[in-house]
Amino acid sequence: MFTLIDLPYALDALEPVISKRTLEFHYGKHLQTYVDNLNKLLPGSGLEDLPLEEIVAKSSGAIFNNAGQVLNHNLYFTQFTSASHSGLDPESPLAKRIVKQWGSVDAFKADFEAKGIGLFGSGWVWLSAQDDGPLVITQEGPAGNPVTNGLKPLLTFDVWEHAYYLDYQNRRAAHLQALWQIVDWKEVEKRYDAINE
Numbered sequence: 001m002f003t004l005i006d007l008p009y010a011l012d013a014l015e016p017v018i019s020k021r022t023l024e025f026h027y028g029k030h031l032q033t034y035v036d037n038l039n040k041l042l043p044g045s046g047l048e049d050l051p052l053e054e055i056v057a058k059s060s061g062a063i064f065n066n067a068g069q070v071l072n073h074n075l076y077f078t079q080f081t082s083a084s085h086s087g088l089d090p091e092s093p094l095a096k097r098i099v100k101q102w103g104s105v106d107a108f109k110a111d112f113e114a115k116g117i118g119l120f121g122s123g124w125v126w127l128s129a130q131d132d133g134p135l136v137i138t139q140e141g142p143a144g145n146p147v148t149n150g151l152k153p154l155l156t157f158d159v160w161e162h163a164y165y166l167d168y169q170n171r172r173a174a175h176l177q178a179l180w181q182i183v184d185w186k187e188v189e190k191r192y193d194a195i196n197e
């Protein structure tokens, strides 16, 4: 059985970038529903004893949609932090790799935002790593996660309207631009470092 993850911050800790009201719905209602649906679908599927990442990589249909959304939101909600946010350490392996591939962190952010803005409909933009370190930005569909393609997910922006409509209405670009203020780079660096351990 999967359970709703605990948030590493209070519901109002991400304001004004993400409001308490948005988190109440996005985390408390949407993610809870994906968890409940997954727990109803798994028994008898042959996948029930696998870790979440493997279920996503091996499933299809309704199980994939709900398992993908649980994994996506678990990674999404645990990559943020409150106003005293942690910046990207320029000496970290992740920062060095970003600068090597994009030229600067700002250029990377612009590319990531553009791919989020350009994604048609509901979905996710991801920063992932290959096993040997190179980074890649991908656009994924409604429940898509880069683990399906053997990549290690590091950072994601949810571009479903439920992620921002209460706070930003149709202004997806403004929402994505604001999200950088609350990214917990220590967590993202940790995910990148774990690939080489």
Ligand SMILES: [Fe+2]
Residues within 6 Å of the ligand: 026, 030, 073, 158, 160, 162, 163
């Ligand atoms: Fe979402």
